[in-house]
Amino acid sequence: MISQDTYRKIRTSMIVISLTFGTGVFWAAVAAGIVRYIVHSDEDRTLLFVGGPVFVLYCIWCVARLPDMLRKAGYIE
Template sequence: MNRRRLYATIQRGMVIGGAALGGAGCWAFVIAGILRLTFQIDENKAILLIGLPLFTVLTIWFIRLLPKHLRKAGILSDEPEKCGPWFKDRKS
């Protein structure tokens, strides 16, 4: 595996993983908070019984969903040649 392909793989993993974890954490927190206030549940129970399973499901769903949308938006590089200007071959 050359360095361009390695960079593209790491970029995809970090961007998709970070976006999935951030999005899932935000949505799980909001939904658990709304359900906690609606049903008058204790905070610890709401986070553990609602937030944690919801976070897990949303993270898996976002990991499967996000690559298509991030490529369409131009955030992910499809080809290793487009990864960055610092990979230009040096001519000595």
């Protein structure tokens, strides 16, 4: 049987990871689209060299900051 504490940790992790991944993909695509529009570069190259680093940095920021924000909003315990 899974304890209540383990269940809470798994639930918190899944919420944070899913929100981080979803919003990370969104902001990486937005950043790559803006750079692609300004520089007129190739889509694959822009997604790789702009979208990739934006996604990684945004995910690191979300994992560090999102649990506090979600606790304050009441989504997680």
